[in-house]
Amino acid sequence: MIRLLIAGPREFTDQIQYRAQNSTGIRIVNITTEPSTTVDALENMWAGTDAVLFGFDDGEIEIMVDVITRNKINSVIFISTGNPAEAFKKWARYRFKTATRGKELDSIQAYFTDRPVSPAVAGESLPIKEERQISGRQARLETIREREREDRNRVVMVDKKIAVIFGQKGGIGKTVTLVSMARSLNALTNMRVALVDLDMNRDYGDVVRYCGILGDRKQEAIxxxxxxxxxxxxxxxxxxLSAWSRFPWEHKHDTAVVESCLVKLKxxxxxxPPLRSITDESEITYELVQKVLEVLRRHFSVVLVDGGNTLSTSTLAAMEAADDLIILSSAEIPVLDGLADFSAGTIKEIRGNPIISLAINKIPENCSFKLEKELPYITKGLPVVALFPHDHELLNMVSSEVDVPYLGGANIPYTREMEKLLYRVFPKEVFKLAGAESKAGFFGGLLRRLKIAR
Incomplete structure (x- = not known):
């Protein structure tokens, strides 16, 4: 059985997946649709893959050549092409093989016909007689070691995700929620996260402030x-973001260039940040926001967007590019009534196809009305992913220390509810990658208990 990683645009990977259903000799073990996730897969999963099929254009493949050669990847690399002769001239020096477009799987199977994959590489089990020779404590040790090896080699590939957090009212905790999500993902996973601030009510926006960048440090940071x-x-x-209107788009595939245009937190x-001064807002257009988000999606696992509290053209652009739209509301009757109108009407006008969900924040301990009873009317059938309590510990941490709490860093009512939000938006498996617990430090024990509870 040939274990295959497919890497290319979504249309390409869908076609190969469909054809592979009728193939008995090929098993698809991984699919990536962006060059950056392909690089991650090649660096972390190459030992578990016999062949890699590229469907990207030549420019995108050239970016990955360095990673392939530097890591001495043993998998056979195939390039899907409509002109095998020209492709051979271009890629032969890297020992890449060509696969005729439309017949890629046939080309791969033909190559491996005289080169069978060895049992050791293919992951076949040991013969029964060898398994029986290992017994007792040694057998248990071997089992543990084998599981550890599998964990180290295991990569949970997650489709690139853009998530927008939007609130119809200021002061409901939207920016704190956004920063807490980002810090939680950074603490508990190895995913690359970018925060984009579209709330332009003040110079520099608020996201950098809640990330602990205050005073003159804001100017230094940008x-x-x-x-x-x-x-x-x-x-x-x-x-x-306003300065990205002068970004050299011909370098959009270059991770180093993209990162140089962002503020690195860790x-x-x-x-x-959106802008240095609110007078620069006119430079942030619908088209610019969509182009920037498209570039960031290439280089980051997750892009979290602060959508502000008004449906500006920039916020609308982000919503229409998003995979997830989380609408945040506070537990106040006038605010919830506005949310009900928004859920019933305005939200239907948003183009694109984001998964829309709701989160309620700052719910008082003794709520004056039955929130559970009102929610079906308010949400109009939209799922509620989190019910954040009014948390005095959160308030103290943010107002006095400018320290936004996060899962894996603080065990308070707010972060316990943050866990529910993260598990609804992201696959649970991404929080179980090898090394996530040690990365969380002291709170690795907390994460371990959360895993066991599931």
């Missing part, structure tokens, strides 16, 4: 430095 001159010069004047966590 200033381009010599280190940011990846191509010998800064790609844009400053690290703001490893795998970046933020893009």
């Amino acid at each position: 200033t381009m430095t010599e280190e940011d001159a990846v191509k010998g010069y800064p790609a844009i004047p400053e690290k703001t 490893e795998n966590l970046f933020v893009l």
Whole structure:
């Protein structure tokens, strides 16, 4: 059985998947639809893959050549092409093989006909007589080691996700929720996360402030430095969304260039403030927001967007590019009534196909009305992913320390509800990757207990 990783645009991977259903000799073990996720898969899963089939264009494949050669990947690389002769000339020096477009699986099977995959590589079990020779404590140790090896080699591939958090009213905790989600993902997973702020009610936006960047540090954070001159010069004047209007789009595939145009908070966590001054808002157009989100989706596992509290053209652009739209509301009757109208009418006008869900925040301990009874009327059938209580510990941490709590870093009522939101938006498996517990430090025990509880 040939274990195959398919890497290419969604239309390409769908076609190969469909054809593979009728193939008895090929098993698809992984699918990636972006160059950046393909790089992750190649770096982490190559030992479990016999062949890789590329359907990307030549420019995107060239970006990945360095990763393939540097990691000495043993899998056979096939390039889907309509012109095998020209493709051979281009890729033979890398020892890549060609696969005729429309007959890719036939080409791969023909290549492996005289090169059978060895049992050790294919993952076949040991002969029964060898298994019986290992017994008792040694057998248990071997089992544990084998599971650990599987865990280390296991990668949970998640489709790139853009999630927008929107609220119809200011002060309901939208930005805190966004930052808490990002910090939780950073603490408990290895996913690359980018925050984009579209709430332009004040200079610099609020996301950077809730990320702990205050005072003169805001100006320092968005200033381009010599280190940011990846191509010998800064790609844009400053690290703001408005400045991305001058981004060199021919470098959109270059991760180093893209990262140089973002504010790095820590490893795998970046933020893009909206603007230096609210007078720059006119530069942030519908088209710019969609282009920026498209680029960030290429390079990040998750893009979290603060959609503000008004349906501006920039917010609408983000909603229509999003995979998930989370509408946040507070537990106040006038606000909930507005949410009911929004759910029944305005929301239907949004183009695109985001998965829409609701979250209620700041629910008082003694709510003056029965929230559970009102929710069906309010939501109009939309799922409620989280009911955040009014949490005094959260309030103290944010107002006095500017420290947004997150799952894996604080065990308070707010973060316990954050767990439910994350598990509804992201596959649970991404929180169980090898190393996630150690990355969480002291709260690894908390995560371990949460896993066991499931």
